[in-house]
Amino acid sequence: MAVTEEDVMKVSRLARLAILEENVPVYAAKLSGIVDMVEQLNAVDTTGVEPMSNPLDSVQRLREDVATETDHREHYQACAPEVEKGLYLVPKVLE
Amino acid sequence: MSQVDSTQTAELTQLSLKALQRGIQSSQFSVMEVTAAYLERIARFDAGLKSYITVTEEQARAQAEVIDNQIRAGELKGALAGIPYALKDLFCTDGILTSCASKMLANFVAPYDAHVTSKLKDAGGVLLGKNNMDEFAMGSSNENSAFAPVQNPWNTDYVPGGSSGGGAAAVAARLAPMVLGTDTGGSIRQPASFCGVTGIKPTYGRVSRFGMIAFASSLDQCGPMAVSAEDCAITLNEIAGFDERDSTSAQVDVPDYTANLNDSIDGLKIGLPQEFFAEGLDQQVAAVIERAVKAFEARGAVIKEVTLPNSHLAVPVYYVVAPAECSSNLSRFDGVRFGHRCDNPQDLNDLYERSRWEGFGDEVKRRIMMGTYALSSGYYDAYYLKAQQVRRLIKQDFVDVFNDVDVIMGPSAPTTAFKLGELVDDQLAMYLADIYTIPTSLAGLPGMSFPIGFADNGLPVGMQLIGNYFEEARMLNIAHQYQQQTDWHLQTPAAFA
Numbered sequence: 099m100a101v102t103e104e105d106v107m108k109v110s111r112l113a114r115l116a117i118l119e120e121n122v123p124v125y126a127a128k129l130s131g132i133v134d135m136v137e138q139l140n141a142v143d144t145t146g147v148e149p150m151s152n153p154l155d156s157v158q159r160l161r162e163d164v165a166t167e168t169d170h171r172e173h174y175q176a177c178a179p180e181v182e183k184g185l186y187l188v189p190k191v192l193e
Numbered sequence: 194m195s196q197v198d199s200t201q202t203a204e205l206t207q208l209s210l211k212a213l214q215r216g217i218q219s220s221q222f223s224v225m226e227v228t229a230a231y232l233e234r235i236a237r238f239d240a241g242l243k244s245y246i247t248v249t250e251e252q253a254r255a256q257a258e259v260i261d262n263q264i265r266a267g268e269l270k271g272a273l274a275g276i277p278y279a280l281k282d283l284f285c286t287d288g289i290l291t292s293c294a295s296k297m298l299a300n301f302v303a304p305y306d307a308h309v310t311s312k313l314k315d316a317g318g319v320l321l322g323k324n325n326m327d328e329f330a331m332g333s334s335n336e337n338s339a340f341a342p343v344q345n346p347w348n349t350d351y352v353p354g355g356s357s358g359g360g361a362a363a364v365a366a367r368l369a370p371m372v373l374g375t376d377t378g379g380s381i382r383q384p385a386s387f388c389g390v391t392g393i394k395p396t397y398g399r400v401s402r403f404g405m406i407a408f409a410s411s412l413d414q415c416g417p418m419a420v421s422a423e424d425c426a427i428t429l430n431e432i433a434g435f436d437e438r439d440s441t442s443a444q445v446d447v448p449d450y451t452a453n454l455n456d457s458i459d460g461l462k463i464g465l466p467q468e469f470f471a472e473g474l475d476q477q478v479a480a481v482i483e484r485a486v487k488a489f490e491a492r493g494a495v496i497k498e499v500t501l502p503n504s505h506l507a508v509p510v511y512y513v514v515a516p517a518e519c520s521s522n523l524s525r526f527d528g529v530r531f532g533h534r535c536d537n538p539q540d541l542n543d544l545y546e547r548s549r550w551e552g553f554g555d556e557v558k559r560r561i562m563m564g565t566y567a568l569s570s571g572y573y574d575a576y577y578l579k580a581q582q583v584r585r586l587i588k589q590d591f592v593d594v595f596n597d598v599d600v601i602m603g604p605s606a607p608t609t610a611f612k613l614g615e616l617v618d619d620q621l622a623m624y625l626a627d628i629y630t631i632p633t634s635l636a637g638l639p640g641m642s643f644p645i646g647f648a649d650n651g652l653p654v655g656m657q658l659i660g661n662y663f664e665e666a667r668m669l670n671i672a673h674q675y676q677q678q679t680d681w682h683l684q685t686p687a688a689f690a
Contacts, residue, residue, distance in 0.1 A: 105566065113520060113565040114527075115558055116546035125562065131621055132516075132563050136509045139579050142586070149581035150588060152411055152441065153397040153637020154662070159440060173304050179534035186529050189538050 100133040101126050205230040206367045207685075210276055210424045213370065217264060217275040224264065224275035228257040228319050231277045235321065235368050238689055241349060243341040244363040246282045247290050248322040253277070260317050272427045272451075274317035279369040281357050282323040283330060284415075285404040286310050289320075293406050294338040295328045297532045297552030307404025308439065309373055309415055309432045316431045321369055325359030328554045329523065330380055330408045332356050333626040336617055337556045344613070345388060346686040347652050351610040354384030354626070360418050361388035366689040371419040371428050375405060377412045378511050379606075379630025382642040385418055386605035386655025389644040391672065391682055392418035393425050396663050397637030398443030400429075401436030409518035410441070412511075412634050421682050422643060422672035426450035429665060448666050454673040459493030461671065464598035466501045469629050475608045477648040482604050485645040485656050488675065489602075497598055501590040506583050507632040508624055513567050513580035514635070519557075520564030526552060559620075588636040591659075600671060601659040604629055605642040609652035629657055639665050643672045644681040653681075 106126045110117040117125065171184055180187040205227050208216065216222050232250055239245055263269040280286065283293045285303035287310075292298045306314065313320070327337035335343040335358030343358045345351040346366040353362040357374030361384035364372055374381045376394035385392030393416045400415040407413060417428035433447045465486065470479060490496055528534040528548025535551055538544035553561070567576035594601060606626055616623040633640040639662070642655035660668040676682050 101566065106562070109562045109565045109569065112569060113561050114524075114542070114545040114549055115553075115561065116543070116550040118550075125559065128559055128620060129563055129566065132512050132559075133566070135621060135624075136513055136567075136576060136580075139506060139509050139513075139583055140575075142503075142506060142579075142583050144579060144582035144586070147582040147585055149578055150585035151581060153588065153635070154441075154443065156398070156441065156443075159437075161437070170304070175530075177301055177304060177531045179528060179532075188529055189540050189544055191541055 100137070101129040206234055206370070208370070209421060210272065210370060210419070210427050213276055214272055214274065218270065224257040224261045224319060225254065227275065228253050228277050228321070231321055231369060238366055239368060242344050242346060242362055242366060242368070243325055244343055244359040244366065244368055245279065245322045246292055246294060246325050246340060246359070249289060249320055252289070253319050253321055257319050260319065263317065269317045271316050271431070273313065273431055275319065277319045277321045277370060278313060279321045279324050279360060279363055279372045280310065281326050281360050281372070281374045283326065283375060283406040284310050284373060285406070286320070286323065290323065291406070293329050294326045294340060295552065295554065295557070296339045297526050299339070299533070301531055305404060308401035308436050310404060312432050324357070324363055324372055327356035327358070327556070329406070329519070329557050330356040330375055330377055331519070331556050331560055333379070333383060333623055334611070334616065335359065336613065337554060339554055342613060345610050345652070346689050347389060347610070349688070350612055351652065352387065352613055354387035354606070354610060356380040357418065358384045361385050361390050361392065364388070364390040364418050364420060365686060367685060371417055371424055373415055373432070374418050375413055375415050376634065377409050377515060378634045379627035381416050381418060382605045382630045382640055382655070382657055383627055385642040386653065387610040389653030389655070389681070389684065390418050390420060391422050391425055391641070391643045392416060393429065393641035393665065393668065394634070394639060395429065395433060395665050396443065396639045398441050399639070399663065399665070400432050401439040401442050403436055403438040407522040409515040410522060411518060412515060421676050422669045423451065423454055426454060426669040426673070445663055450666050450669055453666050453670045456670050457493070458489065458671055458674050461489070461494040461600070462497060462598040463489060463494050464497050464499035464594050464601045466499050466504065466594070466601060466603055468501050468504045469603035473607050473625070473628070474604060475648070478604050478608060478654050481646040481648065481654040482656060485675070486602065488678065492674070492678070499594045499598060499601065501594065501632060503583065503586045503590050504632045507587055507635055508628055510580045510583050510587065510635060511631045512563065512624065513576050514584065516560040516564030517567050517577050518564070520561045520568065523557070523561055584635050587632055591636045591638060595661045600668065603657050605655035605657040606630070609648045609650060609654060633659050638662060639668060641668055641672060643675065645675070645679070646681055
């Protein structure tokens with residue numbers, strides 16, 4: 099298989115997904131299916147072809163360095179799982 | 194409030210946007226009556242179809258009353274004033290659930306409006322609700338919704354297509370006269386085809402993506418689905434245009450998309466890509482397409498066979514580029530600022546990892562992992578860079594073809610709708626449902642689908658129309674001309690009469 103169970107464990111860690119051990123073989127098989135399909139790109143000669151990241155080949159537009167956002171903290175934090183005094187709460191990071 | 198009987202309900206919900214607008218402006222009927230007619234049909238029919246995730250009944254009635262007053266006072270006259278509509282549930286709507294059909298956002302009440310939401314609001318439209326979809330717009334059958342699969346109104350054992358399947362089903366069953374969907378690899382055109390409605394994915398960058406929950410940012414584009422090309426044109430007039438809040442928004446003038454609908458198509462050069470008619474295309478779909486092509490020929494169009502030699506590489510390119518961009522976009526769902534959070538996290542990593550694992554469905558997780566794999570150290574050149582190079586070859590094929598023809602036509606999908614459950618375990622077969630729409634998406638070109646008939650199984654067939662960059666007006670003109678001569682787009686599924 100193109101994607102091993104080890105690969106799946108590694109990629110899950112990188113993607114911050116707590117994959118369960120029992121799901122690893124299924125994901126390895128399904129991802130291998132996609133990777134096998136993608137492998138046909140290897141046969142294409144792309145020497146000298148510039149990679150295309152934007153369909154219109156547009157470049158990042160710049161704007162004046164001025165503040166455009168007003169303060170909406172309370173409103174935007176209303177949908178957060180846990181906040182206190184304007185701060186997002188997470189489990190203790192430092193002992 | 195006046196009571197609407199069911200005959201009038203059926204009549205009101207058969208009207209085009211233009212007829213609705215005329216009737217409202219001339220006080221033949223009120224916005225409240227039109228809104229009530231649609232809400233009544235949703236209540237009657239949507240329990241089975243599941244085309245809506247949220248129906249904003251109270252807000253819709255209240256909004257309709259306000260708009261009625263504004264119209265009577267002469268303050269609101271636009272083409273969408275008083276027109277009901279629905280939004281795919283990935284457009285942020287201030288104060289209304291915006292779930293992306295995901296457990297991750299099952300309680301996410303958006304704190305602001307997407308660009309298109311505020312555009313339609315300002316135009317005086319009445320939001321009926323939020324349409325069901327494949328989770329985070331990833332899917333081709335709507336079976337990836339975390340809430341419920343949508344049924345196809347033409348035969349409820351079949352899928353409506355995806356990912357904008359809820360919107361397409363809602364228009365087909367006349368549970369909304371017009372909806373907005375999004376298309377990343379075919380998510381407007383394929384469900385429009387499966388449900389027998391008209392839909393257009395504009396040129397990449399034509400409609401602002403601000404407030405539209407991102408899947409693959411170099412591909413995502415918003416567009417309307419409605420009964421007719423004319424209704425799509427009227428809607429596109431309101432939503433297209435530059436928006437500085439979307440960094441990829443195109444700074445290109447917006448024409449009046451309704452101005453040239455009646456232009457002649459005599460002498461129109463139509464290219465038929467031979468790759469779109471090769472093995473894999475259902476014979477009945479091919480026959481219906483051929484008949485429609487002949488109808489264009491009879492009206493003076495010139496048909497030319499063309500070739501898109503790299504189009505067979507579009508699906509593999511897409512399944513690198515789209516997952517790569519999705520893995521990056523969906524990293525924002527961390528259980529900290531919004532969305533699902535797991536119970537009793539042990540530490541910060543545990544919070545991220547379990548919140549994401551629990552919140553996302555299987556297909557979304559697969560694509561995140563595929564993207565992470567393709568972008569990970571040691572694989573980047575082999576997959577992502579390579580895919581971006583082949584993407585340019587695919588675009589170049591179109592550029593070459595548009596030197597010879599005005600538009601490209603072909604099937605929107607290789608088959609009519611498939612059965613619910615038929616492809617759920619065959620992911621690669623499911624991916625091939627978008628084989629004819631993905632090349633257009635990768636090139637960033639505008640594409641549309643409009644109904645051109647039915648297969649023997651009674652399910653609709655859609656014609657895909659691909660235009661050159663920013664040529665939406667020409668495409669809408671071509672589809673409109675076809676719809677002036679035919680009534681496929683006006684047919685409604687018997688069970689939803």
